[in-house]
Amino acid sequence: MNLADLFRKSRRSEPTILLALKIFTMIMLIASLTGYLIVVIIDVKQDASIIMTSFVNVDAIRPPHLHFSSSLNHSISNCVEFYSLNDDVKMIECAPEDTSEFFDTENQIYSSNYFPSPNVLFDEKLLAITMYFNIYEKITLEKPSQINLVAFDSEFIMDYSSSYDKSIFTMNRYTLEPGQTYEFSYSRVIRELIKPSWMNDFGVPPTYEQKPSISSSLLGGPLNNNLNNLMKIDIRPKSTNLVQVDREVRTHTYLSGLGLIGGAWGLAAAVYAFLFGADTLRPWGIVQSYCCGFSRVTQKKLRVVLPAIPFFDTLNPSPINHAQNHYADLPLAKQNELILSRIDSLELFLQEYVVDVQYLDGIRKNDRNNLDFKE
Template identity: 25%
Template sequence: MKPKQVLEIFAAFQKRNEPKSIAILRILVAILFLAILICYMYVQIVDVRLDTPIFSVKMQDTIEEEEIPMPNVHFAYGFQFNINCQIIGRINKTSLEDCEPYLQQPESSSTNGGIYEGVFEANGLNFTKFDIEKIEFNFTINDPNVIPLDDDSDIGIKIQIFDSKTQDPLNMKNYKEDNNHVKNSILSLTDLNSYHLSSHEYHIVELSRIKRNVAKEYWWNILGIPPKYIYETFINSQLESHPLLEALNAPANSYAKLALIMRTWRVPLEQEQKAKTLFDAVGQIAGVVGSLSFLYSLLFGTGSNAIQSWGIVQKMKWFGIKKGVKKHINRRYPRMPFIHTSEDGDNEISNNNVNDRDDIIERLDAVERFLKEYVVDADFLAQLEKLDKESNNSL
């Protein structure tokens, strides 16, 4: 048999048998590491999917407007009330523009528990930088005897302010945009500028306007593919309340007064962006894969072809593996020296020593069993025997 043939067989059957305890531990650790990797990937995907978008302001696109549309205002109160309004300018204290046609007087709502609801719809009315500075609303209670105006349980008239050029979030029936992210962005404005107006007070709401490019979000955007945008505008506001100075001279049914004014005429443009994408998470996932591979190699080695083929588990006395193997070998195989020195000093080997046929057979059987169970695959020796017979027959 040629050495090259032996090496070929050994390469084909180079599997190293190991104790079942190590094999089971190896499988359990591999399953555990795989589960950790899958869970980490799932967490990364969910984190990217639910990542809160950020809005960056493009300073170069911030402009100073000369005209800004007046907002729409929704009013709601538990008792019947009336509203009148007045547009006030800088030059002429009262504007020639009549705002009463833009008012829908409060009516009882059958779908909202009988609450009285009214609306002011701007429909083209504008604040102008050098003329129209504010619009005022006066509220009166139809029957002042129904509710004492100094009652602490009175939560006041609720108002909700929205940009008149953007879809009204309280009336989405005719909204044509079907992208859920855009819809949710509009609906999130519902409580952004919501206030309760207390009685006997003059309420001033300072307004500012923001333009925003809202992303039309689809599943492929989490991969980092730039989304399409839809242009929207919305209102920011700040409420200040002061005692109503003319309350003493006002009618008995007078409730409160509201003024809407512009705080600034500068309108910034915001761009919606995703802070995270799946491409950003690939590096983190690769780092976890590398860490788990290193731990696995540290525990179980890097394979029979590597420099460090055994790991900590094979070397240390963990789980009783090494100690158990030693006990098994000592119990299964006879302890016979490969070299036996003669005690009679005449260099003659006695009949009951290594030359004894039975001892030789027993010794060879022990070596063969040890090789099959701990060194090479069982088929390796069978292949050697087969190859040896073929070589003998060829001779």
């Protein structure tokens, strides 16, 4: 489908109405391509990223940050880390700075926090972390007895202006009861968010912002002897060497849109060729036609290689300008020589620019070799 046909006259061998039909078909195809281009642009502007999940091997992962709050007066009475050393389990007290207590006098809320030190890592040695809580009030029906737990990644830094950060902060919330033992298991998740940039629409590899979080579960059961003034919680990772990575990926960009438009253009060209046949071959491109220096060198080379132009004047195609009229006053031998020269030039032109004769040359060479072998 050559857009230049919109500005050309009809072929001398075709009726004029066929040119009108070609132009109408081409306009309809171009209008369809323009509409499709608009749809592609809208898809890029309204593109919502998808999440690709992968798993990365790590040497160890940090314990989570646990925040306990309740109207009950409580505190972390003991925190123990269990290590596997030489086929034996050894208990080590948590560092004093790993736990803290706080009382909100305004809201009458007691808070306890576990924030592990940087050197505390779940690996092949650290098996579990256990915390014991003391409840300093008697459990009654009039006063709520629940203890609220919020857990999040130790490296998470809250951005209160981000709705995603707020969702991370509240996605691991549980309600605990005194007199129970709980097993808190978790896995680490790193969300890689695309930083906003105009270059993202064009398919340029984006820069990412990492947001660590955890995915957790909590199982509970009664303590022995139903001690309502105690509570126990064990912290264990689901895996000590795997971290889930959720990466945002753009599915629509202008670069991918170019591929779609190219495919649509190819389909339109195929439809046009199916209806009206293929276009004439154009062996010369922009470089040979317009580039400085190359066009002049190309034309000069053609004048040398093809001194007898193999086609009569297309600008003035009347019979009076046909080559035979130019040869009428020449001797017959000269006419034959010029005609043979034009035929040779025409064959050379067809071989160089129209027909790939390499396959035919191979057949001719094989036939010649077979003939020589028989002789």
